[in-house]
Amino acid sequence: MKQTTTEKELVRYSLNEEQEKREILRRYRALLRTLRPKFKKGDKEIVRHAFYMAAEAHKTMRRKSGEPYIFHPISVAMICVEEIGLGVRSTICALLHDTVEDTDISIEDITREFGNEIARIVDGLTKISTVVDASTTQQTENFKKILLTLTDDPRVILIKLADRLHNMRTLDWMKPEKQLKIASETVWVYAPLAHRMGLYNIKTELEDLSMKYLEKEKYKEIARKLAETRRERTRFINEFIKPIKDKLLSAGFNFEIYGRPKSIHSIWNKMKKKGVTFEEVYDLFAIRVILDSEPEKEKEECWKVYSIVTDSYAPAPERLRDWLSNPKSNGYEALHTTVMGPKGKWVEVQIRTKRMNEIAEKGLAAHWKYKEGTSTEDRFDKWFGQIREMISSQGTDSIDFLEDFKTSFLAEEIYAYTPKGDIKMLPKGSTALDFAFSIHSAVGQKCIGAKVNHKLVPISHILRSGDQVEIITSNKQKPSEDWLNLVVTAKAKNRIKDALKEEKRAIGEDGKYTLKRKLENLGVPVSTYNVDELVSFYGLTSHLDLYYSIAIKKIDLKELKTFSVNGDRLEPPKIEVKSDKPVYNPDAKTLNKKDSELIIFGESSDKIMYTLANCCHPIPGDDVFGFVSVGKGLIIHRTNCPNAAQLMANQGHRIVKTKWAKNKEISFLTGIEIIGVDDVGVINKITNVISGELKINISALSIESREGLFNGRLKIFVHDKEELDTLVDHLKKLDGIQGVERFDAEDLQ
Numbered sequence: 099m100k101q102t103t104t105e106k107e108l109v110r111y112s113l114n115e116e117q118e119k120r121e122i123l124r125r126y127r128a129l130l131r132t133l134r135p136k137f138k139k140g141d142k143e144i145v146r147h148a149f150y151m152a153a154e155a156h157k158t159m160r161r162k163s164g165e166p167y168i169f170h171p172i173s174v175a176m177i178c179v180e181e182i183g184l185g186v187r188s189t190i191c192a193l194l195h196d197t198v199e200d201t202d203i204s205i206e207d208i209t210r211e212f213g214n215e216i217a218r219i220v221d222g223l224t225k226i227s228t229v230v231d232a233s234t235t236q237q238t239e240n241f242k243k244i245l246l247t248l249t250d251d252p253r254v255i256l257i258k259l260a261d262r263l264h265n266m267r268t269l270d271w272m273k274p275e276k277q278l279k280i281a282s283e284t285v286w287v288y289a290p291l292a293h294r295m296g297l298y299n300i301k302t303e304l305e306d307l308s309m310k311y312l313e314k315e316k317y318k319e320i321a322r323k324l325a326e327t328r329r330e331r332t333r334f335i336n337e338f339i340k341p342i343k344d345k346l347l348s349a350g351f352n353f354e355i356y357g358r359p360k361s362i363h364s365i366w367n368k369m370k371k372k373g374v375t376f377e378e379v380y381d382l383f384a385i386r387v388i389l390d391s392e393p394e395k396e397k398e399e400c401w402k403v404y405s406i407v408t409d410s411y412a413p414a415p416e417r418l419r420d421w422l423s424n425p426k427s428n429g430y431e432a433l434h435t436t437v438m439g440p441k442g443k444w445v446e447v448q449i450r451t452k453r454m455n456e457i458a459e460k461g462l463a464a465h466w467k468y469k470e471g472t473s474t475e476d477r478f479d480k481w482f483g484q485i486r487e488m489i490s491s492q493g494t495d496s497i498d499f500l501e502d503f504k505t506s507f508l509a510e511e512i513y514a515y516t517p518k519g520d521i522k523m524l525p526k527g528s529t530a531l532d533f534a535f536s537i538h539s540a541v542g543q544k545c546i547g548a549k550v551n552h553k554l555v556p557i558s559h560i561l562r563s564g565d566q567v568e569i570i571t572s573n574k575q576k577p578s579e580d581w582l583n584l585v586v587t588a589k590a591k592n593r594i595k596d597a598l599k600e601e602k603r604a605i606g607e608d609g610k611y612t613l614k615r616k617l618e619n620l621g622v623p624v625s626t627y628n629v630d631e632l633v634s635f636y637g638l639t640s641h642l643d644l645y646y647s648i649a650i651k652k653i654d655l656k657e658l659k660t661f662s663v664n665g666d667r668l669e670p671p672k673i674e675v676k677s678d679k680p681v682y683n684p685d686a687k688t689l690n691k692k693d694s695e696l697i698i699f700g701e702s703s704d705k706i707m708y709t710l711a712n713c714c715h716p717i718p719g720d721d722v723f724g725f726v727s728v729g730k731g732l733i734i735h736r737t738n739c740p741n742a743a744q745l746m747a748n749q750g751h752r753i754v755k756t757k758w759a760k761n762k763e764i765s766f767l768t769g770i771e772i773i774g775v776d777d778v779g780v781i782n783k784i785t786n787v788i789s790g791e792l793k794i795n796i797s798a799l800s801i802e803s804r805e806g807l808f809n810g811r812l813k814i815f816v817h818d819k820e821e822l823d824t825l826v827d828h829l830k831k832l833d834g835i836q837g838v839e840r841f842d843a844e845d846l847q
């Protein structure tokens with residue numbers, strides 16, 4: 099019996115059987131209608147065969163919502179066709195995607211009925227699904243597998259994204275802990291992947307849906323405020339569009355123009371990043387002009403539109419983005435500019451053709467449709483090639499893998515030129531050193547600096563799009579440990595690690611020789627057994643570590659005297675283990691997941707060892723979860739902690755649900771940041787509210803003021819979130835205060 103079957107709840111087909119059957123058929127026919135334009139002879143029969151096979155196999159299963167299970171594969175297939183633009187074969191795979199994992203159907207059955215191509219894709223999808231609840235390393239291994247299948251056939255990942263999107267759309271039916279885990283995994287892995295595949299709409303929806311579960315309150319608040327301000331926004335958009343529309347019409351363009359508000363997730367990101375309120379960002383939106391252009395006139399006409407737009411509104415020259423001449427490597431093409439609109443508001447205008455728009459929305463699949471753009475296909479090939487290289491490069495540490503992958507392949511990109519004019523695409527944040535390694539590892543290892551646009555810069559210099567970079571090398575140069583902090587690309591990191599290891603190995607040779615002599619004196623050989631004993635005795639991780647530590651005299655082998663010899667073998671000295679503290683056992687009864695409603699600071703709290711996370715400093719009242727650590731017991735994090743997504747996605751099995759009990763005795767240190775107009779007595783007013791009116795203890799206070807504004811950071815002791823919220827409210831009401839935000843910086847203590 100496979101694990102997941104029980105989760106999906108086997109329920110006997112019972113109520114409204116007839117109605118349900120009709121509904122299933124209705125949905126299936128809707129799918130056929132959408133797919134019809136893509137049918138070639140015989141296709142319809144194969145799709146029908148796949149549908150009946152899946153429907154029969156899932157017959158007794160239900161979704162958590164109680165619906166027949168087959169609704170899910172049908173919806174996934176629909177997303178593939180409608181929202182990603184995939185075709186007949188992908189539809190068949192989508193219909194069958196859960197059969198091998200959850201039902202009696204085997205991959206051999208699929209091969210026999212549908213052939214190798216489809217079986218391979220379904221097999222890829224099945225393998226990805228087994229990622230659920232594995233340990234970190236296994237999960238990373240599985241992620242590697244996802245990527246290998248991706249480079250094999252990108253349809254696997256596209257269908258997987260459709261599957262994830264439908265699961266996110268129906269996440270309400272899952273248990274809260276599951277929701278958190280799935281939502282974190284989605285923002286952590288799937289949304290960036292969708293972005294990388296050029297599926298902007300799906301990426302945005304995945305992010306919004308994740309936020310709905312990870313940041314419930316904020317999500318609701320922003321959604322509500324967006325709805326409230328819709329009318330005002332529409333009025334502004336219409337006013338902005340009018341003059342442009344008139345000019346485009348009289349110039350004879352065939353076009354569409356509309357305004358698009360930002361997604362909830364991106365508004366929230368902006369609020370956090372810039373420390374501003376909803377009111378300061380809600381009216382940020384993009385105006386999109388979509389042209390119906392002949393292929394050979396695309397570029398010319400986009401620039402014409404640009405000139406019309408900037409005739410009406412003044413552009414900010416530094417905000418012009420030309421992805422017409424240099425498309426992003428996920429295929430995105432467009433012209434972006436930011437102009438000064440009515441009432442002195444900055445407005446972003448995106449200009450693209452219908453073809454470019456389809457690529458922007460449907461990504462990779464649309465590329466297949468427009469085969470002519472070979473340069474873009476080359477980019478994809480290059481990208482897949484780099485992934486393959488990274489996965490196969492030896493010594494890639496599994497635990498770092500996901501992190502490296504994300505920074506190397508999923509981040510936004512910049513492009514820089516070699517002196518000869520060759521383009522190098524690099525992730526944002528790449529340094530001169532990354533650039534050097536992207537040319538060749540020999541160039542990277544000898545790099546001592548660079549000339550960027552003819553100016554001399556250090557190897558740590560962060561590059562920007564359009565930079566021309568000339569690497570300067572020296573034969574005396576060699577990589578050092580701190581170089582690892584100067585690069586972001588996986589390639590550079592791996593090459594530096596390799597070089598460091600090589601050097602360590604060379605030095606280690608001396609240590610090995612020293613060890614050999616000492617062991618010979620004791621009359622035992624340098625056998626794997628003996629070296630292992632020493633490695634574990636000194637608490638090291640490898641033979642090389644031991645040799646190296648001996649060579650650099652970190653270990654002097656004096657302790658060898660305490661060993662005894664038994665034939666050919668070294669025996670470590672026996673040490674009495676004394677421990678009065680019970681060792682924390684994460685599997686202990688107290689953390690039984692079944693009754694995972696843990697109470698912190700309640701009657702049962704004395705049984706559980708816990709600490710409050712240093713990264714987010716939770717206080718009672720915050721939404722929190724517990725992370726079972728080895729040694730430190732339960733660590734309490736806020737669900738919106740910057741580290742939460744990573745923890746939940748990678749180590750979900752260690753997450754337990756936790757809740758606060760009322761407690762008024764203990765107070766907790768937290769921080770608030772106040773921004774306002776600098777005027778005399780402002781500090782007095784603030785401290786009056788805090789310690790005078792509300793009787794809250796201030797632990798530290800620092801004020802910086804510049805150009806008439808002040809920025810105050812306070813560390814205060816509060817009992818719970820309610821008290822903190824009251825304080826923030828009171829402070830916001832003071833004259834001249836522009837913003838009050840909680841901060842959870844690591845520098846709190």
Ligand code: MN
Pocket residue numbers: 170195196261
């Ligand atoms: Mn599924």
